[in-house]
Amino acid sequence: MSGDDVQPANGAGGFWRAPATRLWFGTAGILAAGLIVGGYLLGDGLLRAKNAERAVTVRGLAERDVTADLATWTISYAASSTDLAEAQAKVRRDTEAIAGFFRELGFPAEALQPTGANVSSFTSDGVTTYTVRQRLSLRTTDIKRAQQAVARQFDLVGRGVLLEEGSGMAYTFTKLNDIKPAMVAAATRDARAAAEQFAEDFGSRVGRIREATQGYFEIEARDGESAGWGSADSPYKKVRVVTTVRFALD
Numbered sequence: 001m002s003g004d005d006v007q008p009a010n011g012a013g014g015f016w017r018a019p020a021t022r023l024w025f026g027t028a029g030i031l032a033a034g035l036i037v038g039g040y041l042l043g044d045g046l047l048r049a050k051n052a053e054r055a056v057t058v059r060g061l062a063e064r065d066v067t068a069d070l071a072t073w074t075i076s077y078a079a080s081s082t083d084l085a086e087a088q089a090k091v092r093r094d095t096e097a098i099a100g101f102f103r104e105l106g107f108p109a110e111a112l113q114p115t116g117a118n119v120s121s122f123t124s125d126g127v128t129t130y131t132v133r134q135r136l137s138l139r140t141t142d143i144k145r146a147q148q149a150v151a152r153q154f155d156l157v158g159r160g161v162l163l164e165e166g167s168g169m170a171y172t173f174t175k176l177n178d179i180k181p182a183m184v185a186a187a188t189r190d191a192r193a194a195a196e197q198f199a200e201d202f203g204s205r206v207g208r209i210r211e212a213t214q215g216y217f218e219i220e221a222r223d224g225e226s227a228g229w230g231s232a233d234s235p236y237k238k239v240r241v242v243t244t245v246r247f248a249l250d
Contacts, residue, residue: 054249055210056198060191061242062183065222068171068235071146073138074115076164084119084130091117091132097159098136105149112138133164143171143235171235173219183241184214191245199249207248215242 075098079090102112116135121128140146150169157163188209195206222236 054204055246056195056206056249057244057246058191058194058198059242059244060187060189060194061240062187062190063238063240064179064183066173066175066179066219066237066239068143068173068237069141070172070174071138071140071143071169071235072172073146073149073169074167075136075138076133076167077161078131078133078164080129080131082127082129084132087119087130087132091134094161095134095136097161098156101152101156101159102138102149105152106145107138107140107142107149111140112136146171147235168233170232171237172232173237173239176217176219176239179239180217180241183217183239184243187214187241187243188212188245191243192247195245195247202249204249207250209245210248211246213244215244217241 077091077094077098079087079094081087081090099109099112103109113136114134115137117133119130119132121130123129138146138149146169153163192206199206218240220238220240221234222238223234
């Protein structure tokens with residue numbers, strides 16, 4: 001073998017052709033490519049995450065005026081006497097007077113029902129006094145007629161019936177489920193309008209809904225309580241609901 005055919009084992013050519021060298025550079029190349037791709041994906045992911053944070057949370061309000069569809073009048077009255085039979089007789093006369101009052105106003109007999117009665121007594125100086133207490137309830141969907149009855153309730157006093165504390169008419173709106181879907185939709189539209197105004201101020205556009213929370217439905221007196229009327233005393237109600245909606249911003 002001549003000297004020209006001998007290649008130095010430790011020369012530069014041998015180094016680059018060595019399997020270990022090729023393996024090392026191949027691995028390094030793959031790692032470098034992975035770092036480049038990973039860096040790109042990380043940067044793109046951070047950008048998308050930042051865009052995903054672009055959102056606005058607003059509240060939407062919907063209100064509707066309604067009229068009660070159920071009236072319930074609780075009537076409580078009593079009679080006291082040292083003779084129990086006399087007290088009971090007075091309560092029976094009052095019951096007949098009340099039934100006649102509602103009959104004259106056009107209510108059917110079944111609209112008025114007894115809801116409770118009790119007898120109590122106390123003794124003072126050896127004398128026992130008995131009190132007989134009776135409660136009736138008028139339940140009707142004829143709201144106009146119920147209002148007329150309340151307006152004439154002092155006619156009962158003229159018939160000798162003394163209404164006790166706790167007597168009174170309560171008006172109820174029972175058809176809330178019928179108007180819930182439309183009111184929730186209206187509250188959501190109101191929320192979107194608020195979000196669009198916000199987005200316009202910041203040069204963005206409102207996207208899809210990310211999250212929405214429906215608040216409680218509230219039924220209040222339409223004219224408020226400033227005039228001394230509670231929510232049950234008037235047949236005229238106001239239903240309101242507030243929704244909280246989170247919109248994406250594009």
